[in-house]
Amino acid sequence: MVTSESLQLHSPGLLLLPRENRDQKLELSSYEVPTNKRVIVNAWAINRDPRYWVEPEKLYPERFLDCSTDYNGNFFQFIPFGAGRRICPGISFVLTIVKLTLANLLYHFQCELPSKGIDMNERFKTSRTRETTPHLDLIPVLYDVAP
Numbered sequence: 001m002v003t004s005e006s007l008q009l010h011s012p013g014l015l016l017l018p019r020e021n022r023d024q025k026l027e028l029s030s031y032e033v034p035t036n037k038r039v040i041v042n043a044w045a046i047n048r049d050p051r052y053w054v055e056p057e058k059l060y061p062e063r064f065l066d067c068s069t070d071y072n073g074n075f076f077q078f079i080p081f082g083a084g085r086r087i088c089p090g091i092s093f094v095l096t097i098v099k100l101t102l103a104n105l106l107y108h109f110q111c112e113l114p115s116k117g118i119d120m121n122e123r124f125k126t127s128r129t130r131e132t133t134p135h136l137d138l139i140p141v142l143y144d145v146a147p
């Protein structure tokens with residue numbers, strides 16, 4: 001739920017890789033795509049589209065509770081890794097690393113927000129990053145080690 005919501009709300013990729021129409025003139029919804037013209041899918045805008053998301057700008061991980069929508073390229077309203085033949089091949093790798101890191105952080109530390117809060121402003125470059133590096137206060141949790 002938390003990783004899905006992060007990818008919905010703060011996905012690093014904004015635009016998918018460009019595709020070119022190699023066929024005859026193509027019709028996509030009400031748009032005509034001439035031959036040899038490029039199409040760039042704006043994944044960021046799709047993630048913010050209220051036709052597909054309830055309160056898309058709100059941090060609301062529960063939206064993925066009892067919901068079959070996933071990021072594997074089968075649901076076109078949620079394509080943080082793209083879709084089709086050029087879908088990101090790093091999905092399994094990156095999600096394993098993210099979940100492992102998160103689980104370790106939560107197991108070993110108690111996380112607290114700094115008193116001045118966290119700057120959630122973002123910067124748009126090739127990928128999306130934070131304006132400033134966010135800092136959480138991490139307090140180590142000490143567990144009794146069996147003798």
Ligand code: HEM
Nearest residue numbers: 012013016017080081082083085086087088089090093094
């Ligand atoms: C959170 C992390 C990541 C995100 C959000 C992400 C997202 C994406 C997106 C949106 C695309 C374009 C897909 C399309 O146009 O349909 C892509 C392509 C690609 N990604 Fe990732 N990616 C991530 C991590 C990784 C990692 C860790 C690797 C490698 C270990 C990787 C390797 C690639 C490669 C090689 C492509 C190009 C695939 C092609 O052109 O056929 N990605 N990724």
